Amino acid sequence: MRSAPLSSTESSWRAEAMDLHILDHRLRVTSISKTGLENYTHPLIKLIFLRNRTRCKFFSLTETPENYTVVLDEEGFKELQPSEHLQVEGSTWLPLNVISNGNASSSSQAVGVTKIAKSVIAPLAEQHVSVFMLSTYQTDFILVRETDLSVVIHTLQEEFNIYREVKGESVPVQGQNAQNGLRKNGREASHATVHPVLIPENQFCVMSLDPDTLPAIATTLIDVLFYSNNPKEDTSQAQDLECIKFFSFSLIDGYISLVMDTEAQRQFPADLLFTSSSGELWRMVRIGGQPLGFDECGIVAQISQPLADSDISAYYISTFSFDHALVPEEDIVSVTEMLKDQRKEAAR
Amino acid sequence: MRSAPLSSTESSWRAEAMDLHILDHRLRVTSISKTGLENYTHPLIKLIFLRNRTRCKFFSLTETPENYTVVLDEEGFKELQPSEHLQVEGSTWLPLNVISNGNASSSSQAVGVTKIAKSVIAPLAEQHVSVFMLSTYQTDFILVRETDLSVVIHTLQEEFNIYREVKGESVPVQGQNAQNGLRKNGREASHATVHPVLIPENQFCVMSLDPDTLPAIATTLIDVLFYSNNPKEDTSQAQDLECIKFFSFSLIDGYISLVMDTEAQRQFPADLLFTSSSGELWRMVRIGGQPLGFDECGIVAQISQPLADSDISAYYISTFSFDHALVPEEDIVSVTEMLKDQRKEAAR
Numbered sequence: 265m266r267s268a269p270l271s272s273t274e275s276s277w278r279a280e281a282m283d284l285h286i287l288d289h290r291l292r293v294t295s296i297s298k299t300g301l302e303n304y305t306h307p308l309i310k311l312i313f314l315r316n317r318t319r320c321k322f323f324s325l326t327e328t329p330e331n332y333t334v335v336l337d338e339e340g341f342k343e344l345q346p347s348e349h350l351q352v353e354g355s356t357w358l359p360l361n362v363i364s365n366g367n368a369s370s371s372s373q374a375v376g377v378t379k380i381a382k383s384v385i386a387p388l389a390e391q392h393v394s395v396f397m398l399s400t401y402q403t404d405f406i407l408v409r410e411t412d413l414s415v416v417i418h419t420l421q422e423e424f425n426i427y428r429e430v431k432g433e434s435v436p437v438q439g440q441n442a443q444n445g446l447r448k449n450g451r452e453a454s455h456a457t458v459h460p461v462l463i464p465e466n467q468f469c470v471m472s473l474d475p476d477t478l479p480a481i482a483t484t485l486i487d488v489l490f491y492s493n494n495p496k497e498d499t500s501q502a503q504d505l506e507c508i509k510f511f512s513f514s515l516i517d518g519y520i521s522l523v524m525d526t527e528a529q530r531q532f533p534a535d536l537l538f539t540s541s542s543g544e545l546w547r548m549v550r551i552g553g554q555p556l557g558f559d560e561c562g563i564v565a566q567i568s569q570p571l572a573d574s575d576i577s578a579y580y581i582s583t584f585s586f587d588h589a590l591v592p593e594e595d596i597v598s599v600t601e602m603l604k605d606q607r608k609e610a611a612r
Numbered sequence: 613m614r615s616a617p618l619s620s621t622e623s624s625w626r627a628e629a630m631d632l633h634i635l636d637h638r639l640r641v642t643s644i645s646k647t648g649l650e651n652y653t654h655p656l657i658k659l660i661f662l663r664n665r666t667r668c669k670f671f672s673l674t675e676t677p678e679n680y681t682v683v684l685d686e687e688g689f690k691e692l693q694p695s696e697h698l699q700v701e702g703s704t705w706l707p708l709n710v711i712s713n714g715n716a717s718s719s720s721q722a723v724g725v726t727k728i729a730k731s732v733i734a735p736l737a738e739q740h741v742s743v744f745m746l747s748t749y750q751t752d753f754i755l756v757r758e759t760d761l762s763v764v765i766h767t768l769q770e771e772f773n774i775y776r777e778v779k780g781e782s783v784p785v786q787g788q789n790a791q792n793g794l795r796k797n798g799r800e801a802s803h804a805t806v807h808p809v810l811i812p813e814n815q816f817c818v819m820s821l822d823p824d825t826l827p828a829i830a831t832t833l834i835d836v837l838f839y840s841n842n843p844k845e846d847t848s849q850a851q852d853l854e855c856i857k858f859f860s861f862s863l864i865d866g867y868i869s870l871v872m873d874t875e876a877q878r879q880f881p882a883d884l885l886f887t888s889s890s891g892e893l894w895r896m897v898r899i900g901g902q903p904l905g906f907d908e909c910g911i912v913a914q915i916s917q918p919l920a921d922s923d924i925s926a927y928y929i930s931t932f933s934f935d936h937a938l939v940p941e942e943d944i945v946s947v948t949e950m951l952k953d954q955r956k957e958a959a960r
Binding site for chain 1: 650657662665826828838839
């Protein structure tokens with residue numbers, strides 16, 4: 265499904281050598297208000313389409329009903345002028361990436377966040393490390409706060425070979441000494457909140473595009489991203505309450521990933537966007553009734569663990585307000601049941 | 613050269629039936645400051661690329677070293693939010709268009725403003741009617757103030773069949789009665805100022821594009837229009853003082869016209885933009901040392917009359933600050949001489 269070599273599956277990860285890479289991007293997580301997008305059209309179009317004019321290497325833009333979440337490196341962040349329409353999370357975030365260099369021996373085909381639920385997501389949640397997930401067509405980025413890095417390394421170093429990418433070189437991270445190892449994240453453990461979920465009716469596709477053909481879809485992409493929020497359409501969408509506005513574009517280290525529903529997909533030329541050979545459709549589970557914030561830990565773990573237990577693939581996209589898991593359409597009934605059971609147990 | 617049927621030439625116009633059409637567009641002439649363009653990227657991209665999202669039918673954007681001149685109809689004008697970066701000329705302007713319906717019998721091949729210098733430009737100048745010219749690949753639009761329309765009709769009705777286009781229909785304009793005929797433009801005749809001219813070194817092309825292929829050049833056009841003014845390039849251009857920044861895009865009644873210098877042209881794919889079969893290059897004569905304003909009459913006449921006398925083709929593009937004539941490259945020496953003589957005479 266991913267263009268990268270298929271990584272080993274969760275059920276066999278302990279038996280293999282797995283690498284965790286700390287990528288060479290220092291990221292900011294921001295949100296632009298719906299009404300403020302116009303003011304940011306100029307820098308955003310530059311970051312999306314004019315690669316010769318920017319040194320930004322990590323850019324992600326996700327539209328949700330609440331706002332536009334923009335995750336980008338410091339080069340990109342410089343392009344966004346402060347205004348009342350721009351909210352910026354205060355931390356610098358670093359993206360982690362799991363790469364398998366062994367042979368997958370399991371029969372499991374599950375991919376995405378499911379694959380790293382037990383090896384990465386659960387241990388970080390136990391150590392009270394907040395994560396911000398960004399699944400793409402190519403891989404899954406696990407964003408952690410730069411200030412949590414020593415805890416992250418200590419937590420994951422037993423199970424992973426950890427490398428830090430520095431200017432294109434992968435430098436092994438030495439095992440930390442006991443003193444560092446003891447410096448755990450100081451946040452208090454809190455009783456895990458089970459958040460309400462929303463399961464909209466849209467079917468989603470996770471797609472990619474040859475960067476050289478990006479100009480060919482430029483006007484369509486611009487239309488969908490910057491001009492699809494006119495009042496008339498909002499009215500028609502209000503009548504169709506079961507669907508949710510969700511569109512995600514990312515351009516990371518030269519790779520493009522797009523997540524959109526089938527209605528948006530119809531606006532694009534069919535021959536340029538590609539998806540996995542199975543052409544799978546995905547359903548969304550939106551996590552959170554009130555905006556989740558950035559400090560609560562274990563939100564991703566709460567949904568990815570049971571998915572891993574059932575060997576169900578999932579993409580996972582965090583945004584400024586809510587988290588979004590995408591599961592295969594054929595699994596949505598069992599996932600819905602699973603989530604119901606989870607809530608029943610929490611209510612006991 | 614034009615895609616419209618070749619109109620009759622100036623030297624034979626009196627012998628033929630010529631039609632003057634008052635087009636069904638009510639236009640505003642505006643300018644956006646160089647530093648303010650970012651704030652107008654959102655509406656301008658909509659007007660240029662997203663024809664399904666706007667009812668604007670007349671749009672022209674011209675970048676000069678001073679500013680961006682935007683001429684557009686009322687539907688388009690609604691998209692531009694007032695700000696300190698937007699200057700708006702106070703009048704409503706109507707575009708006139710000369711269409712020949714006879715057979716050209718002259719051997720002259722001159723086109724553009726030259727063709728209408730004696731039939732339209734000179735008589736309007738004599739009646740103290742200000743004109744704002746907009747030559748495109750397809751035709752030459754003569755913009756006059758709506759308040760001058762009765763004077764315009766009275767002035768031109770003897771030589772033209774005048775039609776007013778109303779919702780796609782061409783309605784003949786009845787000859788005005790004596791009372792209206794006497795209502796000449798009240799402006800005072802002033803001694804004709806001979807304005808300084810600038811003749812930059814750039815070579816220009818006047819081109820068109822199938823509107824269906826506009827998406828294919830979208831990122832290049834966006835780059836050239838909205839992102840080519842970064843400080844670095846300004847520095848390099850300052851070293852090359854003999855060239856001038858000039859780029860014009862218009863989308864009028866579905867027809868696209870582009871005027872750019874050969875340096876800008878190289879950024880576009882060669883197979884999509886087309887020009888006349890002769891592939892002629894043009895040199896610019898910029899008219900005006902100080903911004904010309906909109907009230908002085910006879911500026912176009914001053915340069916188009918001698919060009920007509922010499923049967924030299926010319927495009928003519930007025931902008932918010934200055935006027936710009938484009939003449940065939942091979943004629944620039946004689947045009948320069950002609951302009952020198954004109955200035956010598958004025959100095960006597």
